[in-house]
Amino acid sequence: MPQTILVTGASSGFGLLIATKLHEKGYKVIGTSRNPEKYAIKLPFKMIALDLDSEPSINSLSDRLFKEIGPLDILINNAGFLVNGIAEEIPIELGRKQFETNFWGTIQVTNTVLPHFRKQKSGKIITVGSITGLVAFPTTAYYAASKHALEGYYKALRYELTEFNIRVAMIEPGSFKTNIMENASTTLNRIEDYNSLRTKSEKYADFIVEQGEDAAMVAEKVLKVVQTDKPQFRNLVGKGLSVLINLQHFAYGILEKKVLKQLNKS
Ligand SMILES: NC(=O)c1ccc[n+]([C@@H]2O[C@H](COP(=O)([O-])OP(=O)(O)OC[C@H]3O[C@@H](n4cnc5c(N)ncnc54)[C@H](OP(=O)(O)O)[C@@H]3O)[C@@H](O)[C@H]2O)c1
Numbered sequence: 564m565p566q567t568i569l570v571t572g573a574s575s576g577f578g579l580l581i582a583t584k585l586h587e588k589g590y591k592v593i594g595t596s597r598n599p600e601k602y603a604i605k606l607p608f609k610m611i612a613l614d615l616d617s618e619p620s621i622n623s624l625s626d627r628l629f630k631e632i633g634p635l636d637i638l639i640n641n642a643g644f645l646v647n648g649i650a651e652e653i654p655i656e657l658g659r660k661q662f663e664t665n666f667w668g669t670i671q672v673t674n675t676v677l678p679h680f681r682k683q684k685s686g687k688i689i690t691v692g693s694i695t696g697l698v699a700f701p702t703t704a705y706y707a708a709s710k711h712a713l714e715g716y717y718k719a720l721r722y723e724l725t726e727f728n729i730r731v732a733m734i735e736p737g738s739f740k741t742n743i744m745e746n747a748s749t750t751l752n753r754i755e756d757y758n759s760l761r762t763k764s765e766k767y768a769d770f771i772v773e774q775g776e777d778a779a780m781v782a783e784k785v786l787k788v789v790q791t792d793k794p795q796f797r798n799l800v801g802k803g804l805s806v807l808i809n810l811q812h813f814a815y816g817i818l819e820k821k822v823l824k825q826l827n828k829s
Pocket of ligand 1: 571572573574575576577578595596597598613614615616641642643644645664691692693694735736737738739740741742743744746
């Protein structure tokens with residue numbers, strides 16, 4: 564029996580590549596989109612509706628998934644978007660929406676599958692974070708904050724789920740060519756003091772998009788994590804990232820291990 568994998572945001576970019584790759588490798592893939600009917604004929608795997616900004620959509624996911632499709636082995640939290648712009652210029656409602664989708668939506672989907680994973684005493688949760696969940700750059704404040712929040716959440720969650728044989732892993736891509744910039748939200752608010760920084764940042768963003776790497780690398784990395792029984796938590800993808808970030812996080816890892824040792828003693 565092939566493993567069943569849910570891939571959120573499978574209509575575009577990483578999600579489409581991940582879902583296609585896993586389908587080609589023989590997994591039973593269920594993809595999601597806010598408009599699954601647009602992709603039903605075009606895609607070789609089943610697409611179901613999921614809107615991370617809608618409570619009813621997330622609340623009905625459990626029934627639609629487990630009653631209609633059956634047991635699930637792996638959840639891949641990929642759906643998300645970018646709020647782009649100078650932090651002070653971004654209206655707070657847009658900042659909240661960034662968290663509603665990228666953080667709260669993702670957590671709620673995770674909570675939907677957890678009772679099933681706990682019951683079956685197995686499961687894997689793979690979440691697409693970002694390099695911006697570990698470091699941050701100008702004009703990405705809300706996006707970086709939402710991705711940092713995901714890193715922290717899943718870092719803690721993985722320890723809570725170990726005894727249920729549920730594995731938790733993050734994928735942290737650098738900059739890749741997808742539709743993320745076209746689908747980004749921004750503001751027309753302008754504070755003159757930031758004009759120079761804005762111009763430089765826009766130029767830099769164009770450069771980064773141009774230099775963006777092949778998104779197929781991310782699908783390859785996800786496949787490896789899917790195929791590994793006990794994957795490592797952090798999985799950076801992109802040129803030259805892992806050495807730098809692993810060094811930075813080595814020290815934090817020591818602290819976490821110390822706390823866990825104490826916890827297990829008490
Ligand atoms: N591209 C990069 O360089 C990069 C780097 C690091 C991390 N990431 C992360 O990778 C993930 C995928 O992004 P991408 O680059 O592949 O962008 P993309 O091409 O714009 O794809 C975004 C996907 O997310 C779905 N989505 C967006 N908002 C949603 C919502 N409110 N509810 C449900 N689904 C929603 C979209 O589906 P529908 O529109 O069909 O609903 C789409 O399938 C995101 O989490 C992003 O933060 C991207």
